[in-house]
Amino acid sequence: MAIYEKSYISIDESIAQQVGYPYPTPKLTFDFPPHLIETCMVHGRPWVHRGETLARFANEFDLRVIVELGVWRGETFERLLEQCPAAKVYGIDRWAPAPEAAAGAPEDWAEWPHEDHLAKVQAIASGHPGRAHVFRMETVTAAALFNTCSVDMVFVDADHSYNGVISDIDAWLPKIRSGGWIFGHDIDWTTVRAAVHDRLGYDLEYGMDALWAWKVP
Ligand SMILES: C[S@@+](CC[C@H](N)C(=O)[O-])C[C@H]1O[C@@H](n2cnc3c(N)ncnc32)[C@H](O)[C@@H]1O
Numbered sequence: 001m002a003i004y005e006k007s008y009i010s011i012d013e014s015i016a017q018q019v020g021y022p023y024p025t026p027k028l029t030f031d032f033p034p035h036l037i038e039t040c041m042v043h044g045r046p047w048v049h050r051g052e053t054l055a056r057f058a059n060e061f062d063l064r065v066i067v068e069l070g071v072w073r074g075e076t077f078e079r080l081l082e083q084c085p086a087a088k089v090y091g092i093d094r095w096a097p098a099p100e101a102a103a104g105a106p107e108d109w110a111e112w113p114h115e116d117h118l119a120k121v122q123a124i125a126s127g128h129p130g131r132a133h134v135f136r137m138e139t140v141t142a143a144a145l146f147n148t149c150s151v152d153m154v155f156v157d158a159d160h161s162y163n164g165v166i167s168d169i170d171a172w173l174p175k176i177r178s179g180g181w182i183f184g185h186d187i188d189w190t191t192v193r194a195a196v197h198d199r200l201g202y203d204l205e206y207g208m209d210a211l212w213a214w215k216v217p
Contacts, residue, residue, distance in 0.1 A: 050185055050209040051079030054155060057213075058084045063152035063181065067092065069139040069168055070158030072112075074121040081128045090133045091121060092142045093158070107160060143171035151175045156184035165195035173199075176216045187212040 054076065058066060064087045071077050071091035080089045095114040098107070118136065125132035135142050139158045154172045156165060169182065176182055182200075186192045188210045200214045 048209060049075065049079065050155075050157075050211055051076035052083075053209065053211060054153070054183060055079050055083035057181070057183075058087055058153055061181070062086075064088065065150065065152045066090065066155070067146070067151055067153070067172070067175075068155045068157065069093075069142075069172070070156075071117075071121050071134075072157075073117040074124045076155065076157070077121060077132075078124045081124065081132050088131050088133065089128075090135065091125070092135045092137060092139050093118075093121075094138055095136055098159070140167050140171040143175060146175045148174050149177040152177060152180045154180075154182050156182065157186070160186055160189055160192055162191040162195045165192050166199060169195065169199045173216070178216055180216045182214050182216065184212045186210050 054066075057063070058080065064084075066080055066084070066087050067090045068077055068080070069092055071093040074091070077089060077091045080087065095118040097110040097112075097114075118134075121134055125134050135145070151172075154176055156168045156172070158164065158168060165184070173182060184192065184196065187196060192212070196212050196214075
């Protein structure tokens with residue numbers, strides 16, 4: 001049976017076809033320690049939720065100030081809080097449809113039950129007093145609330161348009177300390193991939209659940 005090997009991930013061919021593996025492999029500038037990513041089965045498919053990877057990564061490298069851009073209903077936010085007991089986690093989301101200015105973005109978020117999502121995230125946060133912080137605002141605006149080099153990890157997962165990802169990287173990169181990490185979701189989107197390429201170069205690793213990652217020099 002053919003096995004696709006991609007750095008640390010091995011999955012059999014039939015499953016690989018179902019999930020579209022292997023992705024094209026970019027030039028790597030770092031390796032995730034193998035134990036940080038484990039293949040698991042979810043609904044019959046191998047998959048590791050982005051939050052699991054981020055939490056393991058944060059624990060491995062002692063990343064204690066974590067910002068998630070685009071929280072949605074808290075799937076990643078909750079995992080980070082539960083699995084990283086030493087970390088403060090800041091979740092930023094507008095929880096509203098995209099404004100007119102964002103017309104042309106790949107998603108306008110118009111149909112989503114944002115108030116329900118916010119309520120769910122606030123409930124999650126209430127279980128972690130002092131460590132969970134929720135900001136209902138634009139991701140770029142929120143960057144002004146953080147000092148330069150004060151953040152250990154940023155997870156970019158809000159506006160997936162090219163300009164949206166560029167704006168988030170530009171606003172948040174200066175907030176991450178040297179040796180910290182910027183992660184993002186959906187590198188398999190053309191818009192996301194182009195923005196990450198143009199800002200950070202294509203020397204990126206990404207694993208299951210279409211994560212991208214870059215270590216701040
Ligand atoms: C894909 S979901 C985030 C998923 C979440 N990170 C997770 O891992 O489960 C994107 C979220 O980003 C929010 N969003 C999009 N653009 C935004 C912006 N410019 N400022 C704040 N929130 C934004 C949307 O409201 C939506 O809830």
